[in-house]
Amino acid sequence: DAKTTQPPSMDCAEGRAANLPCNHSTISGNEYVYWYRQIHSQGPQYIIHGLKNNETNEMASLIITEDRKSSTLILPHATLRDTAVYYCIDFGGSQGNLIFGKGTKLSVKP
Amino acid sequence: GAVVSQHPSWVICKSGTSVKIECRSLDFQATTMFWYRQFPKQSLMLMATSNEGSKATYEQGVEKDKFLINHASLTLSTLTVTSAHPEDSSFYICSAAGLARDTQYFGPGTRLTVL
Numbered sequence: 001d002a003k004t005t006q007p008p009s010m011d012c013a014e015g016r017a018a019n020l021p022c023n024h025s026t027i028s029g030n031e032y033v034y035w036y037r038q039i040h041s042q043g044p045q046y047i048i049h050g051l052k053n054n055e056t057n058e059m060a061s062l063i064i065t066e067d068r069k070s071s072t073l074i075l076p077h078a079t080l081r082d083t084a085v086y087y088c089i090d091f092g093g094s095q096g097n098l099i100f101g102k103g104t105k106l107s108v109k110p
Numbered sequence: 111g112a113v114v115s116q117h118p119s120w121v122i123c124k125s126g127t128s129v130k131i132e133c134r135s136l137d138f139q140a141t142t143m144f145w146y147r148q149f150p151k152q153s154l155m156l157m158a159t160s161n162e163g164s165k166a167t168y169e170q171g172v173e174k175d176k177f178l179i180n181h182a183s184l185t186l187s188t189l190t191v192t193s194a195h196p197e198d199s200s201f202y203i204c205s206a207a208g209l210a211r212d213t214q215y216f217g218p219g220t221r222l223t224v225l
Contacts, residue, residue: 032212036216043203043204043217043219046216087153097156097159098205100153
């Protein structure tokens with residue numbers, strides 16, 4: 001079973017920031033927080049990952065709390081094409097497998 | 111990010127026949143490839159993990175004689191669904207990871223429908 005907890009769904013207005021929370025209270029010290037998203041009928045797309053520092057790339061920002069028990073994925077200016085299921089996964093790399101939970105279904109509305 | 115392709119993107123077959131799905135890493139060498147299955151309105155479930163040149167490791171409940179996996183090169187893995195039945199109809203997705211096996215990059219998926 002997945003070890004992370006995410007809200008089942010969220011709405012966001014087009015052009016606004018989408019903030020997707022994730023709880024990973026049992027994350028161990030060598031596990032990263034990974035975010036993927038899956039647009040309907042497609043394979044998952046890698047977004048970003050981090051260990052304890054905040055990370056930013058061309059797609060999103062990842063904010064990890066100091067105790068590492070939770071994180072927030074931020075899409076700064078959501079578009080309709082960002083509508084997807086977003087998965088937060090704690091993953092130790094070579095020491096484990098990606099375990100997908102139910103994710104958060106983000107609906108970006110015009 | 112790295113690009114992973116799958117072929118075919120969709121396939122319809124008769125019950126009892128076998129279907130082969132290919133997964134290729136296009137711009138990197140994938141020492142490890144993974145095969146997932148996703149039923150409608152459910153999340154991805156890992157079926158098996160394969161390392162180049164060695165036998166695949168199957169997850170509990172996945173029949174290795176039914177889902178044959180070959181990972182003969184660093185850029186190609188194949189999944190063969192043997193003697194397919196309607197309950198094997200699903201969305202099959204592969205992913206690939208490099209030597210560090212940290213970030214997995216996913217293919218676009220293959221929709222299998224068994225009549």
